[in-house]
Amino acid sequence: MLLRWLLNSLLILVLPYIVPGISVANFWTALLVALVFGILNALVKPILIILTLPVTILSLGLFVFILNAILLWFTSTIVKGFEIRNFSAAVLAALVLWVGSMLVNLLTKQKTPRTF
Numbered sequence: 001m002l003l004r005w006l007l008n009s010l011l012i013l014v015l016p017y018i019v020p021g022i023s024v025a026n027f028w029t030a031l032l033v034a035l036v037f038g039i040l041n042a043l044v045k046p047i048l049i050i051l052t053l054p055v056t057i058l059s060l061g062l063f064v065f066i067l068n069a070i071l072l073w074f075t076s077t078i079v080k081g082f083e084i085r086n087f088s089a090a091v092l093a094a095l096v097l098w099v100g101s102m103l104v105n106l107l108t109k110q111k112t113p114r115t116f
Helices: 002-018 027-043 045-051 053-058 063-078 087-107
Strands: 022-024 082-084
Touching: 002 022, 002 027, 002 087, 022 027, 027 045, 027 063, 027 082, 045 053, 045 063, 053 063, 063 082, 063 087, 082 087
Parallel strands: none
Antiparallel strands: 022 082
16 A cells, blocks of 8 residues: 555656646655645545536546546645646646556566465
């Protein structure tokens, strides 16, 4: 869990080089962004998904990226030193974070032994 947090922080630190319109002050800011974004994803995102379920179903699940962008933008208002200049940058950053988090989860996946 700690390794995933650190790897996601590194991903957030690299984000300004991939997505124009994003700035991260330093590594400590990236750690804090990963922590706040993770807490928001764990506590607020399920409520937002339930509230926007009809739109999510009609968009075949693509509205979840918009929810991620909104949560990421909200994170930028909470954490000083993390700035998102416009909503399109937030959407692109949410997409990059989704792909990066998927890779982090694949790399840190613990193998469980099979039981018969």
